[in-house]
Amino acid sequence: MNVFTTTGVGFSSGMPKPLGSTTANPLKLSTLDERHMQIGSAPKDPEHMTTTFAQALNEALGNVEGLSKKSEDLTTKAIYDPDSVEAHEVIIASQKARFALNLTKTIADGAVRTFRELTNPR
Template identity: 35%
Template sequence: MAIESIGNQTSIMANPGYRNALETTPAQASSSFSAWLNDAVGSLNETRTASENMTTAMARGEDVDLHQVMIAGQKASVALETTVEVRNKAIEAYQEIMRMQV
């Protein structure tokens, strides 16, 4: 059994575009983080709305699979718990930075 060589390995540090990607201004970083946060909250809201719609449809007696309703509910619950924990960690990091002595 022959072992093939992996080939030429190049570091991502050698890529000139990599350095430019790391050199962002605080305004760009803030804008990027804000966009990511808005997308995450929007996704959370969509998950919650889908779960609510499925639960309402089941309560009305529509033909909805109970398993799918439960899965949607758990997805919404896990998404909310994750969002709360990320918020808690962000607040904790902020408080830690504020306690630093300059």
């Protein structure tokens, strides 16, 4: 392992590395799994655009519902067939679903609060 005394971190080609270092990835880690974050990867469908706010809202709520369904499925699978699923996958899926639901609730509360402020006669 190489240890460097540097003054900062550089981001050449999108990968952080200590300034003045000569090794970019001494461990040669493989990131070929589809679940790994790919730096500089393109969106799944860059041409996909929603035309109306209602369509975008329905799509976002569908994504939240999909995350919740995936979490429930993995939890059920972990209970009935524990060898077929990893524990960390269940935890990650449940936290993603929880975060998405909390974010949706926060946005909905903010929209209701904003609507009340706009319609409140003063």
